Amino acid sequence: MRGAERVAPDLWCQVTRTGLNTVMDLQFRHLRQLCVVSETGSLNKAAAALGLPQPALSRQIRRLEQLFGGPLFERDQHGARPTPLGTTVLEHAQTIIRSLDDHGERVRDHRSPCRRVLRVGGTACGVFYEPLLGALRKLPSGERVQVVSPHTTRELIDLLREGEIDIALRDHQSADGAPPPGDGSIAHLQWAESPVLLAVAADRPPATADRLTMADLAGAEWISCTGPDACDEGLRRLCARYGFAPRITHDIVVSGPRCQVIRHQGCVALTQAYRPLQPGVVRRRVADLDMRVRHLVAYRRESWIAARVPHLAALLAAAHRDLSRRAEA
Incomplete structure (x- = not known):
């Protein structure tokens, strides 16, 4: 008073x-x-x-x-x-x-x-944000969480390297070789991997074929996207291994209207096994496509969060196993 x-x-x-x-x-x-x-x-x-x-x-x-x-x-x-x-x-x-x-x-x-802010960036499959946020709540800390979602993996790693974010969730396709080892200041820790499947309209022949191979898709129209991550170039390299060049007719980012175009235009696209699809679009396993996506946590080695990354990766791995069991059920 x-x-x-x-x-x-x-x-x-x-x-x-x-x-x-x-x-x-x-x-x-x-x-x-x-x-x-x-x-x-x-x-x-x-x-x-x-x-x-x-x-x-x-x-x-x-x-x-x-x-x-x-x-x-x-x-x-x-x-x-x-x-x-x-x-x-x-x-x-x-x-x-x-x-x-x-x-x-x-x-x-x-x-x-x-209150310290834990800045999390990610271009990984959106279905994993729910497990990520749940895992962060289980960490023994009182930080506020700030989520940053850049458009490309290159931009994501630049933000991490410059200290604009503390950890990054990113994906790496097995077709692109081994996971990145880091560059001295950046380290990667794999916490799970998921199979790559084909997204196709439910009323198209590939959706009901008894067995589907990459050769069956040589005449299909494909969806990919151009940009710094070079997804279209990766698709061309992949299809070249099976003896054909893909007809990429639509350039759509992963967060764009891919399902709508697949359903109405009859296109196909590669997709992660747990990425949500819309009604009228189904996933099919391609018999001779041995391709997986590795899910990684990237972080700066000297960061204050570095010591907690293994615990975070373990929590994410447990959430991924639960997601896999529910998907199979």
Whole structure:
């Protein structure tokens, strides 16, 4: 209440002259009660708003009037209106309340940034964000989580290398060789892998074929995407191993309308086994396509989170096993 002494010294002297042992006999809640009575214009309404019995609020107001040395409200059949003394008390009370409320907001604003932020980036399959966030909640830490979702893997790793994010979830296709070893400052830890399947319209022949091979898809129209990650080049290299060049007729990023184009245009596309599909699109296993996606956590070796990455990878692996069991069921 020292702030109140600066705001209203004359009024506070009047309070202390009543013979009370300490000005703390006047508490912050008492000031709020006075303000609510003034705002509602009624002891009954104020009591309801404060969650107090009306007789208890009336007794509290009488004690405050004794404290300040005079009536604070005029009461009649129309309600309660501040007296001149009450108006003076209310002006100071409102100033004190605003000051303390502002102080509380500043304290909260100061405390919030003090919590460490764990910045997580990812271009990996969106179905894994739910396990990721669940795994982060199980880590023994109190960090706030901030998710960053760049468009390409190259951009993702640049953000990690520059310290803009702390960990990165990325995917690496087995057709592209071994997982990246890192570059000295960046390390990778594999936590799971998933098979690569074919996404095809449910009413197209590949969806119902007894056995499907890559040769059966030589005449199909394919979906891929150009860009820094060179997905279209990877698809061409893959198909070249089976003796044909794919007819890439649509350039659509993974987060784009691939399922709609597959359903209406009859195209095909490679997809991860657990990536969500829309109605009218199904997954098929291609008998001679031995291709898998490795799911990796990338992190800076000197980062404060580096020691926790193995625990995080173990939690993600357990979530992936659960997802696999549910998909098979």
